[in-house]
Amino acid sequence: MKVEIVRDILSANEQIAQENRRLFDEKGVFVLNIMAAPGAGKTSLIERTIETLQNRLRIGVIEGDVASTIDADRIARLGIPVVQINTGGTCHLDANMVRVALPRLLLDETDLLLIENVGNLICPTNFALGEHLKVIVASTPEGDDKPYKYPGMFSVVDALALNKVDLLPLLEFDLDYFRRGVEALNPDVAFFPMSCKTGEGVQEWIDWLVERCRAG
Amino acid sequence: MHELAVTQSMLNLALEYAGRAGAQRIMRINLVVGELSGIVDESVQFYFDFVSKGTLAEGAQLAFEWQPARFCCRTCGHEFALQDGNWACPVCQALGGEVIAGREFYMDSIEVE
Numbered sequence: 001m002k003v004e005i006v007r008d009i010l011s012a013n014e015q016i017a018q019e020n021r022r023l024f025d026e027k028g029v030f031v032l033n034i035m036a037a038p039g040a041g042k043t044s045l046i047e048r049t050i051e052t053l054q055n056r057l058r059i060g061v062i063e064g065d066v067a068s069t070i071d072a073d074r075i076a077r078l079g080i081p082v083v084q085i086n087t088g089g090t091c092h093l094d095a096n097m098v099r100v101a102l103p104r105l106l107l108d109e110t111d112l113l114l115i116e117n118v119g120n121l122i123c124p125t126n127f128a129l130g131e132h133l134k135v136i137v138a139s140t141p142e143g144d145d146k147p148y149k150y151p152g153m154f155s156v157v158d159a160l161a162l163n164k165v166d167l168l169p170l171l172e173f174d175l176d177y178f179r180r181g182v183e184a185l186n187p188d189v190a191f192f193p194m195s196c197k198t199g200e201g202v203q204e205w206i207d208w209l210v211e212r213c214r215a216g
Numbered sequence: 217m218h219e220l221a222v223t224q225s226m227l228n229l230a231l232e233y234a235g236r237a238g239a240q241r242i243m244r245i246n247l248v249v250g251e252l253s254g255i256v257d258e259s260v261q262f263y264f265d266f267v268s269k270g271t272l273a274e275g276a277q278l279a280f281e282w283q284p285a286r287f288c289c290r291t292c293g294h295e296f297a298l299q300d301g302n303w304a305c306p307v308c309q310a311l312g313g314e315v316i317a318g319r320e321f322y323m324d325s326i327e328v329e
Contacts, residue, residue: 003237005323009226009247091218122254123218126321151285151298152252155315180311184303187290187312 013127016095020102020130027107029060030213031115033131035153037146038119040139041163043071044196045205046114050078052206057111057213062101064093064118071116081105092123095130112213121150133212139163144174147181155185159192161205166195219256222321223263227273230326234272239328242273246327250320251285251298272328283320287313 072084194201285298291310
């Protein structure tokens, strides 16, 4: 006997993500899901964002890592409320891990919540968390072919920060080739070449983020 | 590790529907998987054999129907398949396709007895 189902396999996650989203909207919290390969600069982008915006917006951070509190410690040094989620081996955050972490943040006193996902270009794509925007941080040493190799990720993001552009003179990185790959998949993506180290290009990202945050 | 979480969700869904149908055993699970979904079928089968032990789905065969990634050109509307390293529209050469297929990951049906 055949039983018709036709249901998304991750529908349970999707449902929790929608509940998270409703809560964020009710509390007026704007939420980013920040994804990248390990070492691309997710935490550095978050630090830069906090340094620039913490006098204007009340910011909270959720740090997702397989193990350790290294990233959460970096954020806590900036005086920002941060919750560390250790996934214990799992390669991505899911909506339920975020839901469980939320009571540890004062959402009523938060304007912008930055969620740093586990370093991985594949799995986080499939697990919505309830975020308003998906952001990917790519970095020049990873190579210019990444959009072609990880189309699933690059096709769903709202913004792309290309970090470590200060290293371009040392690398064989074809910025046009990279950009063509991204735009073919995702023509509406907001693209920010930057260096979190030198600060180049960071302001453009901040201006865009503040604008999107205001629009809700 | 991703496939483990996915496989568990898959098993739960199959068991829910099998239970509702009053089935004794799940023989086969028919899945539709897009090329862009990031799913590795061998890995899912491996975890499935492990997590389904002692359930109605033990020994069930997983059938993967793969959906190739397809774009719709934003400039001329032509629909085309993703080609390695070259994603320009083959008709007008424009970049900027809407992904219209390839992200699927759903359970189409199960076969039970």
